[in-house]
Structure formats: structure tokens, C-alpha cells
Amino acid sequence: MGDFKLTTVEEFEAATERLLETGKKVGADAWQYRVKNQTPHCKFGEQGICCRICSMGPCRITPKAPRGICGCDVHGIVARNYLKFTAGGAATHSDHGREICHTLYCTDPNGAYKVKDPEKLIRIAKEWGVETEGKDIYDLAHEMALKALEEYGKPFGNQNFIKRTPQHTQDLWKAQEVAPRAIDREVSSSLHMTHMGCSSKPEALIRQSLRVGLADGWGGSMAGTEFSDVLFGTPKPIDTEANLGVMNAENVNIVVHGHDPSLSEMVCEYADDPEMIAYAKEMGAKGITVSGVCCTSNEVAMRRGIPMAGNFLQQENVVLTGACEAIVVDVQCIFPALGPLSKCFHTKFITTSPIAQMPDSEFIQFSPENADENAKAIVKLAIENFKNRKPELVHIPDMKQKATVGYSLEAIVKVLDGVTNSQVDTLGTTKPLIECITSGVLRGAVAMVGCNNPKVRPDTAHIELMKKLIANDIIVVASGCSAQAAAKAGLMDKRAKDLCGAGLKRVCELADIPPVLHMGSCVDISRMMNLVAELAKDSGLNISQLPVVGCAPEWMSEKAVSIGNYVVATGIxxxxxxxxxxxxxxxxxxxxxxxxxxxxxxxxxxxxxIEKLVDKMIDRIEEKRAAIGI
Structure with a gap:
């Protein structure tokens, strides 16, 4: 392996401890301290047995009080809470998708946003039955944006994208009454079902949880992914770096954070502008470094190679370095704590969306219509803040790893064509991957997704699970904060192939890929759904028969529950x-x-x-292999 070695969680934690020492000097708070203040957690909440959907309560279920005031029992209360949680996640991801569709409608050949993947736009249009012949690509973009927005409120029918699944899956969903209708209808129906005096039957509530999850995965999230590709380019493998060491003490450091790439793409554009770079030098810096946190980071990493500073629980760390001129956020997974924390340093905490307004921030409202001027203003504000940096507080951990990211479905199909000897026959299909699995070279695949959660030693579960899976010839596809955990550790470095079993190592060598493939942000789990759908169609198997499982070892948000429901409902x-x-x-x-x-x-x-979790995944993959005779 030469000089390559993984970065350990212990090294992550030592770097964080050093940053927390800086924080103590200026009286800064941090999540590590807040966790202690919130422990132990409410046991009623953890079991899902409290109800506050009307003002007769709140009610909580105990042996002495087995029913709420309305008479709802523990099973109805827990199921209602679960559906509400799912609906919140589906609404969040789907609203992200809606914003992307709106941005697509604002594309203009002379404007801030352009169509960067016209072929994909045409492909989706044909898939949806839209005439493309002879149309100007921007006219088509506007037409498709409107059709995509109609998916949110269509009065009849189901989501267009579900036609991508095998017929067996479509028939199953229809028979079980979980096929997703209009996206907003499923969210609204979920909230109606959980209103006081409506559903309390667990089967009905869990069935709707699956349905609203599918409206996210095969609706809003898929729209967010597919039309982001049209706007910003479908990702291809690209080299980048990960962990806090990507920040540069001599440069203006701008950190983008959140989930919507519309903002971060424009910030990156202006950070690369020669005029802005010259201005940064005029202010005493040597240049401008943009890095990312959370899923916005995944978005710009896989399309631009922008380095990844960290995942969810590292968002405070970028400020604690003392070298962050601006942390610019859009929506989702943003700590309100960034406001008061930034005031302990010179950092500008800039919020940009009416959806995510927070105290102690500078609010610069961003929209597709004002993208140019506001992105430029944000970059300029960060540059002008460089002079306010306090050198005695600056400490950037010398810690980063190389990573190859950007494995969209299209990219995976392309790189795996080189693994088998049947390239001509299989070009443009997933058959090379199927052949690797049926021949025993690969045992199967795991889709690793999700967040960080202080209830689990952060990043440990992701990294340790991945290490054992790849050692057992199971390839891992990862998205969201799970992908960043892998990148920070070094598991997305192609040299990590030496940690694999002999079969996966051979695949990595032939295809020139790392053993953990970066598929994008959390909305991009929809890419994984498209991948398994194609695998099923190309193999003649049902999705549920494939030796593939999903895993979210450190999940924490409503979005993660919605994701889990659409992954399970898809047959994984x-x-x-x-x-x-x-x-x-x-x-x-x-x-x-x-x-x-x-x-x-x-x-x-x-x-x-975690040890039992990974063993259970491997056992399930082996059961699936045995069931189909491989």
C-alpha cells in the first residue's frame, strides 16, 4: 500500500479536541457540550409513546394510563408519530426538488443558469412522452420544468418516475395501494391521517408511511437529482480531498453548507472569478478556497471537485478553525448554534433561504432570479472579512485524504463496462456488475446512507461497517454524510483497494475505482434506486431478490426515515x-x-x-445469493 493509510476515528476526535480548546478560549459552545446537557433523553419520546396532536394532552402511555384521553392506544400513537416523522422528511426532500424544478424554469442561454446536460433533459422528456424534435433546448427545459412541478399537485395518476421500476414492482405497489400519487397530496394526506380523530390503526398508518416515502424517493428526490444533473451536469468521476485540512490558512475560506446546489454552484462560480481572486489578494489573502459541509458539499464535490471539509457533526469545527471567513448555508441540517458560535470568531454566518432563517445570521435572500448579484455579494463579503481574522485563534488540523467522487448511475455503468470481456454486448447496461456478482467475484452490494448521530460514536459506524464489507468482497455505494465519512477516512481513495477481498480488489483494479463509490448527496439516494431498478431489469430478477441491502447506521433526521421507507418499499x-x-x-x-x-x-x-449489524447484513446478502442459486 506504499505510504497510504486510513485516517482513524481517534485521529478525527483528537483534531476536534484541539479545536474545542480554541473554542473554550472565546467561550464558544459546541454540540459535544449540549449533548451532555440533554442526557438522559426523554424515554417517552424515544419509544414514540407521547402524543401532542391536540390540546387535551399531551398524553403519554404508561401501564397505569394505557390510552390517551381520546382513547387511542400505544400502537396508534406510535404509528401516528412515525407517519408524521416520515411526512416531514418527504416534504423536506421534495421541496428541495421543487426548488430545482423552479431553477430549471429560470434557465436562459444568457442567464445565470444554463442547461449543462441537454442529452439528459431530452432523455427524460422522451421518457415522459414529451415531443423533443426541433425544439430549442431552453424551450424544452421550461416545458419540462412545468411538467415536473405538476408532479407535486397532479389531480390524478401516479408519479411519472415510478415507470422506471420493473413491472413487478409497479404491480406490487398498485396491489398494496402504496403507489405514490401527487407528492403534495401524499404529504397532505399523511398530516390529515394523523390529525386528532383520524387514523389510529397501525397497518393503515404504516402503509401511508411507505406511500409518502415513495413520493419522496420516486418523486421529489428523483426530481431534485435528475434536474440538478440537467442544470449543473451529470457527475463523472473526479478527484478531490476531504477533511478539515482542505481549508487554507493563507486564503479567504468560504464554506458552503446545506443541500440545495443552486446557491453553492453560483458561489463557486464567483469564487473562481479572476476579479474576485484579485480582490482577495488586494485584501491580503493569496486566493480563495471554497470547501463544503454536508450535502451541499457532496453536490459541488462531485461536479467541480470542490474539497469536502466535513459532514454533519463537523459543521461547527469549520468555524472553530478560526480561519472561516464565511459559512454560507441554504436549507436543512444546519445548526442554529452556528449563529452564536460565529460571533465568538470573525466568521460571517450567512443564511440565504426563507425556509431556513436563523438568529445571529446575516440574511441575504437568494433566488434563481437574483443569483448573480447575490452570489457575488456573498463572495465579496467573505473577502472583506479576511482582515478581521484573529491569527492567534487560527488552527487548521493537518488532516485530509484524497477521494475520487462523482459516481452517478451513468458513470457506474461506464466504468464497469471494462470489468468483463463482454463490453460490446453490455455497453450501456448493468450486466457487467451482474456478471461480477453471479460469478462470485463480488458477493453483493450495500447502499450506505445517512447522517451522523451523537448516539453513535460519530463516523465510527460508517467506517467500520465499510471496512468489513469491502473485506468480504461487498462493494459499497454511499451518499450524504456516510459518503463524507468514507472520504475523510480514505475509503474513497483508489489505493484503498488493498483493504478489499480478492474479488473486489480485482474489480477495483480493472475498473480503476475505489471500493466505496460516492453517489452524491442524500437526495441522490434516488440514483441508487435507479441502479437497483436497472439491475433487476437486466438480470430478470425482482429488486427484492438482488443481493443488495441498504444501511443507515447513524441516521438522525426526518428525511432519513422517509428515505428508509422508500428504500424498503422499493424492495431493499x-x-x-x-x-x-x-x-x-x-x-x-x-x-x-x-x-x-x-x-x-x-x-x-x-x-x-455495529458488529452484529454488519454480520446481519452479510448474512442477508448470502441468503439472497443462495435463494437465486449463486
Missing amino acids: DTFLGVDPYVSGSSEVAELLTGGIRDWVEAAYTVETD
């Missing part, structure tokens, strides 16, 4: 390392871990012991 067994707040109801827990298999051919496994 999903493994969780954090309990989804349903343990208070034996009926709901049994439905999610077994009963729903009768509906969608997959279910959840919850296991908080």
Missing part, C-alpha cells in the same frame, strides 16, 4: 443502527421489521451493536 432490506422511535409499540415494531415484507418484499432490521 434496510438495516438501522439507531432505533426509529417505535419500540413502545410491539405491533408497529413487528410491522416494520417483518409484517411489511408481505406488502413490499422487504423490511427493516434494527441493531445498535
Whole structure:
């Protein structure tokens, strides 16, 4: 392996401790301290057995009080809470997709936003039955943007993208009444079902949880992914770096954070502008460094090679370096703590969306219509703040790893064509990957997704699970904060192939890929759904028969529950390392871990012991292999 070695979680933690020492000097707060103040957590909340949907309560279920004031039992309360949680996540991801569709409508050949992948736009248009012949590409973009926006409120029918699934899956969803209708309708129906005096039957509430999740995965999230590709380019493998060491003490440091690439793309454009770079030098810096946190980071990394400073629980660390001139945020997973923390340093905390307004921030409202002027203003504000930096507070950990990112479905198909000897016959299909699995070269695949969660030693679960999976010839595709955990550790460096079993190592060598493939942000889990759909169609198997499982070992948000529901409902067994707040109801827990298999051919496994979790995933993959005779 030469000089290559993984970065350990212990090294991550030592770097964080050093940054927290700086924070103590200026009286800064941090999540590590707040966790202690919130421990122990409310046990009623953790079990999902409290209800506050009307003002007769709040009610909480105990042996002495087995029903709420309205008479709802523990199973109804837990199921209602679970559906509300899912609906919140589906609304969030889908609203992201809506903003991307709006941005697509604002494209103009002379404007801030242009169509960078016209071929993909034409392909989606044909898929949706839209005439493309002889049309100006921008006229087509505006037409498709409107059609995509109609998916949110269409009065009849189902989501267009579900036609990408095998017919078996479509028939199953229809029979089980979980095929997603209009995106907004599913969110609205979920909130209606959970209103006081409506559904309290666990089966009905969990069925709707699957349906609203599918409206996210095969609706809003897929729109966010597909039309982002049209706008900003479909990702291809590109080299970048990850961890806090990507920040540059001699440069103006701008950190982008959140989930919507419309803002970060424009900030990157202006940070590269020669005029802005000259201005930074005039202000005493040597240049401008843009780096990212969370899923916005994934978006610009996979299209531009912008380095990844960290994932969810590192967002405060970028400020604690003392070298961050501006942390610019859009929506989702943003700590309100960044406001008061930034005031302890010279950092500008800039919020840009009416959806995510926070105290102690500078609000610069961003929209596709004013993208140019406001992105330029943000970059200029950061540059002018460089002179306010306090050198005695600057400490950037000398810690970073190389990573190859940007494995869209299109990129995966292209690189895996080189693995088998049947290139001519399989060009443009997933058959090379199928052949690797059926021949035993690969045992299967795991889709690793999700967040960080202080309930799990941050990043440990992601990294340790991945290491054991690749050692067992199981390839990992990763998105969101899970992908950044892999990148920070070095698992997205092509040299990490030496950590693999002999079969996966050979695939990595032939295809020139790392053993953990970066598929993008959390909305880009829709790419994984497209991948398994294509694998199923190319292999002649049902999705549920493929030796593929999903895993979210450190999930924490409503979005993650929505994702879990659409992954399971698509037919992929999903493994969780954090309990989804349903343990208070034996009926709901049994439905999610077994009963729903009768509906969608997959279910959840919850296991908080990480060693047991990975063993259960491997066992499930081997069971699937045996069931189809490989």
C-alpha cells in the first residue's frame, strides 16, 4: 500500500479536541457540550409513546394510563408519530426538488443558469412522452420544468418516475395501494391521517408511511437529482480531498453548507472569478478556497471537485478553525448554534433561504432570479472579512485524504463496462456488475446512507461497517454524510483497494475505482434506486431478490426515515443502527421489521451493536445469493 493509510476515528476526535480548546478560549459552545446537557433523553419520546396532536394532552402511555384521553392506544400513537416523522422528511426532500424544478424554469442561454446536460433533459422528456424534435433546448427545459412541478399537485395518476421500476414492482405497489400519487397530496394526506380523530390503526398508518416515502424517493428526490444533473451536469468521476485540512490558512475560506446546489454552484462560480481572486489578494489573502459541509458539499464535490471539509457533526469545527471567513448555508441540517458560535470568531454566518432563517445570521435572500448579484455579494463579503481574522485563534488540523467522487448511475455503468470481456454486448447496461456478482467475484452490494448521530460514536459506524464489507468482497455505494465519512477516512481513495477481498480488489483494479463509490448527496439516494431498478431489469430478477441491502447506521433526521421507507418499499432490506422511535409499540415494531415484507418484499432490521449489524447484513446478502442459486 506504499505510504497510504486510513485516517482513524481517534485521529478525527483528537483534531476536534484541539479545536474545542480554541473554542473554550472565546467561550464558544459546541454540540459535544449540549449533548451532555440533554442526557438522559426523554424515554417517552424515544419509544414514540407521547402524543401532542391536540390540546387535551399531551398524553403519554404508561401501564397505569394505557390510552390517551381520546382513547387511542400505544400502537396508534406510535404509528401516528412515525407517519408524521416520515411526512416531514418527504416534504423536506421534495421541496428541495421543487426548488430545482423552479431553477430549471429560470434557465436562459444568457442567464445565470444554463442547461449543462441537454442529452439528459431530452432523455427524460422522451421518457415522459414529451415531443423533443426541433425544439430549442431552453424551450424544452421550461416545458419540462412545468411538467415536473405538476408532479407535486397532479389531480390524478401516479408519479411519472415510478415507470422506471420493473413491472413487478409497479404491480406490487398498485396491489398494496402504496403507489405514490401527487407528492403534495401524499404529504397532505399523511398530516390529515394523523390529525386528532383520524387514523389510529397501525397497518393503515404504516402503509401511508411507505406511500409518502415513495413520493419522496420516486418523486421529489428523483426530481431534485435528475434536474440538478440537467442544470449543473451529470457527475463523472473526479478527484478531490476531504477533511478539515482542505481549508487554507493563507486564503479567504468560504464554506458552503446545506443541500440545495443552486446557491453553492453560483458561489463557486464567483469564487473562481479572476476579479474576485484579485480582490482577495488586494485584501491580503493569496486566493480563495471554497470547501463544503454536508450535502451541499457532496453536490459541488462531485461536479467541480470542490474539497469536502466535513459532514454533519463537523459543521461547527469549520468555524472553530478560526480561519472561516464565511459559512454560507441554504436549507436543512444546519445548526442554529452556528449563529452564536460565529460571533465568538470573525466568521460571517450567512443564511440565504426563507425556509431556513436563523438568529445571529446575516440574511441575504437568494433566488434563481437574483443569483448573480447575490452570489457575488456573498463572495465579496467573505473577502472583506479576511482582515478581521484573529491569527492567534487560527488552527487548521493537518488532516485530509484524497477521494475520487462523482459516481452517478451513468458513470457506474461506464466504468464497469471494462470489468468483463463482454463490453460490446453490455455497453450501456448493468450486466457487467451482474456478471461480477453471479460469478462470485463480488458477493453483493450495500447502499450506505445517512447522517451522523451523537448516539453513535460519530463516523465510527460508517467506517467500520465499510471496512468489513469491502473485506468480504461487498462493494459499497454511499451518499450524504456516510459518503463524507468514507472520504475523510480514505475509503474513497483508489489505493484503498488493498483493504478489499480478492474479488473486489480485482474489480477495483480493472475498473480503476475505489471500493466505496460516492453517489452524491442524500437526495441522490434516488440514483441508487435507479441502479437497483436497472439491475433487476437486466438480470430478470425482482429488486427484492438482488443481493443488495441498504444501511443507515447513524441516521438522525426526518428525511432519513422517509428515505428508509422508500428504500424498503422499493424492495431493499434496510438495516438501522439507531432505533426509529417505535419500540413502545410491539405491533408497529413487528410491522416494520417483518409484517411489511408481505406488502413490499422487504423490511427493516434494527441493531445498535455495529458488529452484529454488519454480520446481519452479510448474512442477508448470502441468503439472497443462495435463494437465486449463486
